[in-house]
Amino acid sequence: MSDTLQRFRLYIDGQFTDGSGTERLTSLNPYRGVPWASVPDATDADVDAAVSAARRAFESGPWSRTTPQKRAAVLRRLAALIERDAEKFARLESTDNGKLYREMLGQWRYLPEWLYYYAGLAVSDIGAVLPSDKPNFTAVTRREPIGVVAAITPWNSPGLLMLWKLAPALAAGCTFVVKPSEHTPVSTAAFAELVHEAGLPPGVFNVVTGGRRVGERLAGHPDIDKIAFTGSDGVGRAIAQSAAQHFTRVSLELGGKSPQIVFADADIGLAANGVISGIFAATGQTCMAGSRLLVQREIADTLVDAIVERARGIRLGDPTDPDTQMGPVATRPQYDKILSLVADATAQGARIAHGGKPAALGGLFVEPTVLTGVDNRMRIAQEEVFGPVLSVIPFDDEKEAIALANDTRYGLAAGIWTDDVRRANRVALKVRAGSVWINAYRTVGPFAPFGGFGHSGIGRENGLAGLAEFQEVKTIWTELEGQARDPFTLG
Incomplete structure (x- = not known):
């Protein structure tokens, strides 16, 4: 040694x-x-x-x-x-x-x-x-x-x-x-x-x-x-x-398989920023990662385009460099797990809107990844990835959004994006998660209890x-x- x-x-x-x-x-x-x-x-x-x-x-x-x-x-x-x-x-x-x-x-x-x-x-x-x-x-x-x-x-x-x-x-x-x-x-x-x-x-x-x-x-x-x-x-x-x-x-x-629920009346720019923060910050290596994007169908393409555009510009590199926005995966086994789950998702029919492979600079870097065509029953939507992988799942109405959000063995966190304060609070009460953010994500404090439901x-x-x-x-x-x-x- x-x-x-x-x-x-x-x-x-x-x-x-x-x-x-x-x-x-x-x-x-x-x-x-x-x-x-x-x-x-x-x-x-x-x-x-x-x-x-x-x-x-x-x-x-x-x-x-x-x-x-x-x-x-x-x-x-x-x-x-x-x-x-x-x-x-x-x-x-x-x-x-x-x-x-x-x-x-x-x-x-x-x-x-x-x-x-x-x-x-x-x-x-x-x-x-x-x-x-x-x-x-x-x-x-x-x-x-x-x-x-x-x-x-x-x-x-x-x-x-x-x-x-x-x-x-x-x-x-x-x-x-x-x-x-x-x-x-x-x-x-x-x-x-x-x-x-x-x-x-x-x-x-x-x-x-x-x-x-x-x-x-x-x-x-x-x-x-x-x-x-x-x-x-x-x-x-x-x-x-x-x-x-x-x-x-x-x-x-x-762990968690936390949903970010975006309704059609949400501010697209703010929602995209929140989704990026929830899944690509910390290279997705956080228990509260917002790894499932549940988006109302009528704005799904617009929001995904905004997220992909932002993802393309994320700077990967030396974590000590102040200009770096995403660092490497912490361990080789975790790196292999992330890529394996992405490969499994595409084999089941998911489509890669961005990323999905090792980053060009090598090492333990994985590209920020956005998957569309995801069904909530796929492994990628049910298992914790613990990496920079976002699964996009569209919904039609509030009832379906709540059902999808709760269709998981986990219940750690959730984000709700809407300008309708009544709907925001209705949904927050019905989502089974220990922490729910409205028009925000990934905020904690010593005074606020943190933990989850189920697994x-x-x-x-x-x-x-x-x-x-x-x-x-x-x-x-x-x-x-x-x-x-x-x-x-x-x-």
């Missing part, structure tokens, strides 16, 4: 370590196609050590017992450190997964808001006094941290999707073990340096790197109280099955709902009068 590779370590119990094994994983720069960094391939012993450290920190350490005000102060310190080092982390992620540097920089500059938001919730989250129907009892609830959390994060936005879990978990008083994707482990491993500097007690935050074996060890670990996962529905199912053996709580943010997952991230995912609710009854009661009755 080349000595020029940047080397990163595990972070366990407040210490940086190479772990107990000798194997390391190499991370490839998807734009240049060369190794650039390495991380330890954690052993089972390393995973157990991280979980044990998190357990000790939760059971015996100060974090779960400290005041909400002190936890909030640490979250704010960590937020300030991210603000200071946002450019560094954006460059690490762009190098590791091939996404645009300017997109990653925007993400990292926005991420402190999650910590500030949950720092605020940490000191304002309250239980409730319940309206008891028993005059000699009071009943109250309190929220308590769920315990040791294992986070398993994907390769497309490692920092963002880790912070969506970490910020509420820390605010609740939980301890944390994170395993990033083996394809993009670097920003998470480096993030431990900020956690260390922020002064989190040892064991509160731990990083273990490795592949499938490490994830399986965490998912089936008897000393984990909660698993927070982002990834495919297939892997999510396997994690849920492993977790069920120990009744471990899970939240699963999974798009279990639970929610962000907002008050995101905090609740890391809490248990305890009810406390207090008898007030010291009176004996019939021991053989309930109530």
